[in-house]
Amino acid sequence: xxxxxxxxxxxxxxxxxxxxxxxxxxxxxxxxxxxxxxxxxxxxxxxxxxxxxxxxxxxxxxxxxxxxxxxxxxxxxxxxxxxxxxxxxxxxxxxxxxxxxxxxxxxxxxxxxxxxxxxxxxxxxxxxxxxxxxxxxxxxxxxxxxxxxxxxxxxxxxxxxxxxxxxxxxxxxxxxxxxxxxxxxxxxxxxxxxxxxxxxxxxxxxxxxxxxxxxxxxxxxxxxxxxxxxxxxxxxxxxxxxxxxxxxxxxxxxxxxxxxxxxxxxxxxxxxxxxxxxxxxxxxxxxxxxxxxxxxxxxxxxxxxxxxxxxxxxxxxxxxxxxxxxxxxxxxx
Amino acid sequence: xxxxxxxxxxxxxxxxxxxxxxxxxxxxxxxxxxxxxxxxxxxxxxxxxxxxxxxxxxxxxxxxxxxxxxxxxxxxxxxxxxxxxxxxxxxxxxxxxxxxxxxxxxxxxxxxxxxxxxxxxxxxxxxxxxxxxxxxxxxxxxxxxxxxxxxxxxxxxxxxxxxxxxxxxxxxxxxxxxxxxxxxxxxxxxxxxxxxxxxxxxxxxxxxxxxxxxxxxxxxxxxxxxxxxxxxxxxxxxxxxxxxxxxxxxxxxxxxxxxxxxxxxxxxxxxxxxxxxxxxxxxxxxxxxx
Numbered sequence: 130x131x132x133x134x135x136x137x138x139x140x141x142x143x144x145x146x147x148x149x150x151x152x153x154x155x156x157x158x159x160x161x162x163x164x165x166x167x168x169x170x171x172x173x174x175x176x177x178x179x180x181x182x183x184x185x186x187x188x189x190x191x192x193x194x195x196x197x198x199x200x201x202x203x204x205x206x207x208x209x210x211x212x213x214x215x216x217x218x219x220x221x222x223x224x225x226x227x228x229x230x231x232x233x234x235x236x237x238x239x240x241x242x243x244x245x246x247x248x249x250x251x252x253x254x255x256x257x258x259x260x261x262x263x264x265x266x267x268x269x270x271x272x273x274x275x276x277x278x279x280x281x282x283x284x285x286x287x288x289x290x291x292x293x294x295x296x297x298x299x300x301x302x303x304x305x306x307x308x309x310x311x312x313x314x315x316x317x318x319x320x321x322x323x324x325x326x327x328x329x330x331x332x333x334x335x336x337x338x339x340x341x342x343x344x345x346x347x348x349x350x351x352x353x354x355x356x357x358x359x360x361x362x363x364x365x366x367x368x369x370x371x372x373x374x375x376x377x378x379x380x381x382x383x384x385x386x387x388x389x390x391x392x393x394x395x396x397x398x399x400x401x402x403x404x405x406x407x408x409x410x411x412x413x414x415x416x417x418x419x420x421x422x423x424x425x426x427x428x429x430x431x432x433x434x435x436x437x438x439x440x441x442x443x444x445x446x447x448x449x450x451x452x453x454x455x456x457x458x459x460x461x462x
Numbered sequence: 463x464x465x466x467x468x469x470x471x472x473x474x475x476x477x478x479x480x481x482x483x484x485x486x487x488x489x490x491x492x493x494x495x496x497x498x499x500x501x502x503x504x505x506x507x508x509x510x511x512x513x514x515x516x517x518x519x520x521x522x523x524x525x526x527x528x529x530x531x532x533x534x535x536x537x538x539x540x541x542x543x544x545x546x547x548x549x550x551x552x553x554x555x556x557x558x559x560x561x562x563x564x565x566x567x568x569x570x571x572x573x574x575x576x577x578x579x580x581x582x583x584x585x586x587x588x589x590x591x592x593x594x595x596x597x598x599x600x601x602x603x604x605x606x607x608x609x610x611x612x613x614x615x616x617x618x619x620x621x622x623x624x625x626x627x628x629x630x631x632x633x634x635x636x637x638x639x640x641x642x643x644x645x646x647x648x649x650x651x652x653x654x655x656x657x658x659x660x661x662x663x664x665x666x667x668x669x670x671x672x673x674x675x676x677x678x679x680x681x682x683x684x685x686x687x688x689x690x691x692x693x694x695x696x697x698x699x700x701x702x703x704x705x706x707x708x709x710x711x712x713x714x715x716x717x718x719x720x721x722x723x724x725x726x727x728x729x730x731x732x733x734x735x736x737x738x739x740x741x742x743x744x745x746x747x748x749x750x751x752x
Contacts, residue, residue: 256737259740259741263699264740264745267692270691271733272737275730278727279726395501435572438571441561442565445557445558
C-alpha cells in the first residue's frame with residue numbers, strides 16, 4: 130500500500146464542491162445543446178461514483194483490497210427490486226415469523242437497502258477480516274461470487290435474467306423513473322456520501338483506519354484493536370455500495386446478477402485507482418473517466434476491451450498514484 | 463440417491479477435483495513463491511482449450527492438439543513472467559490485481575478477435591468418444607475417465623516432483639523462504655520462470671481437457687479461476703498438499719451440491735464451505751508461512 134492517505138484539508142472540500150457543481154450543471158447544458166443522452170451518462174457516472182467513494186473508504190483509507198463491492202451493490206439493488214415486487218404482486222414477503230407487504234416507497238426501501246447491504250458486508254467482513262493481504266482479496270472475490278450465485282438462485286425474482294421492477298417507485302412524491310429526478314436524487318446522495326466520508330476520514334476514527342492500513346502492529350501496540358475499526362469501515366463502505374446499487378435499480382427499474390459479477394468489482398477498483406486512492410473525491414473523477422473511456426472506446430471499436438485492458442495494465446505498471454498523481458507531477462515538472 | 467447415481471457423481475466430483483488441482487497448483491505455487499496474485503491464470507486455461515481445439519481440428523489429431531496446447535501455454539506463461547509480471551513481485555497486491563485484471567480483458571478480447579464470439583466445437587477422437595459400462599447399470603463416458611486418469615497421473619507426478627526431487631526442493635525452499643533459498647545458491651530467477659511456465663502449462667492442460675465437455679468460449683476461464691482461488695485459499699496459499707486435498711473436496715461438494723440442490727445453490731455451498739473453513743482456520747488447512 131502507498132503512503133498513509135493524508136488528512137483531508139480545505140483543498141479537498143473545494144474539490145468536492147467543484148465536482149458536485151460541475152455534475153449539477155450537466156443536465157441544463159445537455160438539454161440546451163439537445164443531447165439528453167448525456168444526462169443518462171451523467172446519472173450512471175454519479176451512481177458508480179457513489180459506489181467507488183464507498184469502496185475507497187476501505188481501499189484507499191483502510192488498505193483493504195475488496196473485490197466484494199459489486200456484490201454489495203447488487204444486494205442494495207435487489208432489496209429495492211424485491212420489496213417492489215411484493216408490493217406490485219400483492220404477496221407478502223415472509224422472513225421467518227415476519228410478514229411484510231413490500232413497498233415501492235423509496236423513503237422506506239432505500240434506507241432498508243443500505244441497512245441490508247451494510248449488514249451483509251459486516252457478516253462477510255467478520256470472516257474476511259480474520260485474514261489480510263492476498264487472502265483477503267481472494268476471500269472477498271469468492272464472497273462476491275457467492276452473492277452472484279444467490280442472485281441467480283432467486284428464481285422467483287427472475288433468476289439469471291434479472292428482476293424487472295413493474296410497480297411504481299416513489300420518493301416523497303417524486304418519480305425516480307423521470308430522468309432529471311433520478312439524476313438530482315442520485316447527485317444529492319453522492320453529496321451526502323462524500324461529505325460523510327470526508328468528515329469520517331478526518332476524524333479520530335479515520336485516523337485509526339488510515340494508521341491501520343500503514344502499520345497494523347503499531348496500532349495494536351498503541352492499545353487500539355484494529356479489527357473493530359476495519360469492520361466498521363467495511364460495513365459502512367458496503368452500505369454505501371448498497372445505496373449506489375439501490376439507486377441504480379430505482380432508476381433503471383431493473384437489477385440482475387450481471388450487475389454483481391466480480392468483473393464489476395474489478396471495475397470499481399480500477400475506478401478508484403484511476404482517480405487516485407488518497408482523496409475522497411478522486412474516485413468520483415475515476416468513475417467519470419472510466420465510464421467515459423468505456424463509452425468512447427466502445428463507440429470507436431467493438432474490441433474496446435483490448436485498448437481498455439492495455440490502459441489498465443499501463444496504469445498498473447507506471448502510475449502508482451492514479452491520474453491525479455500523474456497530473457500533479459506533470460504540472461510540477 | 464441410488465447407488466449407480468451416487469458412484470457416477472462421486473467420479474464426476476473427483477474428476478472436477480483433479481482438474482481444479484491442475485488449475486490451483488500453478489496458482490498456489492506462483493503465489494507461494496513469487497508472492498503474486500495471478501487473476502489471469504484462467505486466461506491460460508481458456509487459451510489451452512482454444513489452441514488444442516484449433517490444432518486438433520486442422521491436423522485431425524487430438525493428441526497433437528493437446529501437446530501443442532501444453533507447450534504453447536507454457537511458452538505464453540514464461541513470456542508473461544519475463545516481459546511483465548516479474549516487475550510485480552515486489553509491488554502491492556493492489557497493483558497485482560490491477561495488472562492481471564487488465565490481462566484478462568486483453569486476453570479475452572484477443573481470443574475473441576482470433577476465434578470469434580461463437581463457442582467453438584471441440585470434437586473428441588472416436589477412441590474416447592463413447593461410454594463404457596463400469597458397473598451393471600452404470601455407463602460412464604470414456605473421455606471423463608481419461609481426464610480422471612490424466613489428472614491423477616499428472617497430479618501424482620507433480621506431487622512426487624515437488625516432494626521428492628531436487629528441483630522440487632528448490633521450489634519448496636523458495637516458497638517457504640525466498641531470500642534464504644537465494645542465499646544458499648538456488649537460481650531463483652530460473653525457478654521463477656520455470657514455476658510460471660509449469661503453472662501455465664497445467665492450466666492449459668486443464669483447459670484442453672475441459673474443452674470437449676464444456677463449451678470452448680471466451681470467458682470460460684473465469685468461473686474455473688474463482689473455484690481454483692477458493693481451492694488455493696482453503697488449502698493454504700503455497701501448499702501443494704493443501705491444494706490437492708481442497709481440490710478434491712471442492713470438486714465433490716460442487717458436484718453433489720448441484721445434484722442435490724439447484725446448480726446456483728450448489729455453487730453457493732462451495733463459498734459457504736470456504737467461509738466456514740476460514741472462520742475456523744484463517745490461513746487455510748495446510749498453512750505454509752507460519
